[in-house]
Amino acid sequence: MALRKILTHPHPVLREQAAKITGFNAELRQLAKDMADTMYEEQGVGLAGNQIGIARQIAVIDISTQDNEKKYLVLINPVISEGEGCESGKEGCLSVLEYDAKVERFKKIRVTGQDVEGKQLDFIAEDRFARIIQHEVDHLHGTLFIDRISRLKQDMYKRKLKKLLENK
Numbered sequence: 001m002a003l004r005k006i007l008t009h010p011h012p013v014l015r016e017q018a019a020k021i022t023g024f025n026a027e028l029r030q031l032a033k034d035m036a037d038t039m040y041e042e043q044g045v046g047l048a049g050n051q052i053g054i055a056r057q058i059a060v061i062d063i064s065t066q067d068n069e070k071k072y073l074v075l076i077n078p079v080i081s082e083g084e085g086c087e088s089g090k091e092g093c094l095s096v097l098e099y100d101a102k103v104e105r106f107k108k109i110r111v112t113g114q115d116v117e118g119k120q121l122d123f124i125a126e127d128r129f130a131r132i133i134q135h136e137v138d139h140l141h142g143t144l145f146i147d148r149i150s151r152l153k154q155d156m157y158k159r160k161l162k163k164l165l166e167n168k
């Protein structure tokens with residue numbers, strides 16, 4: 001098990017547009033495995049390449065339905081090709097220290113992309129699963145959930161983070 005270090009806001013790699021992946025090989029499979037191990041170690045529900053300093057279009061998403069289960073989906077080059085409905089729900093992020101906020105997302109989405117072997121994916125996701133995918137796809141485009149909250153809340157978080165970093 002190889003754990004990767006999770007980078008936190010305001011690290012610049014979190015603002016990068018992740019590059020499309022074209023090589024489906026052992027190195028990619030190892031990266032996906034390391035990302036899943038890291039996600040579970042940190043008790044996250046999703047992790048994108050940017051968050052470990054690798055600006056490539058890969059994300060892992062927890063799809064376990066029971067406690068102690070470690071079932072995850074690897075999404076390569078994911079695209080949200082359709083979205084419908086709108087729902088507000090709480091989000092946090094392993095790269096955004098000590099903060100969560102309500103964010104509006106599509107309730108139902110269609111996702112296309114590839115799996116870790118390069119096989120084409122095309123599926124519908126709803127509710128919590130759809131929310132996590134939208135959050136991770138955002139990461140791959142350099143967007144954080146705090147970009148999607150009100151200016152007032154952003155300013156409040158900025159002050160909180162400043163204090164947090166000063167006391168470190």
Ligand SMILES: [Zn+2]
Binds near residue numbers: 094095
């Ligand atoms: Zn995140």
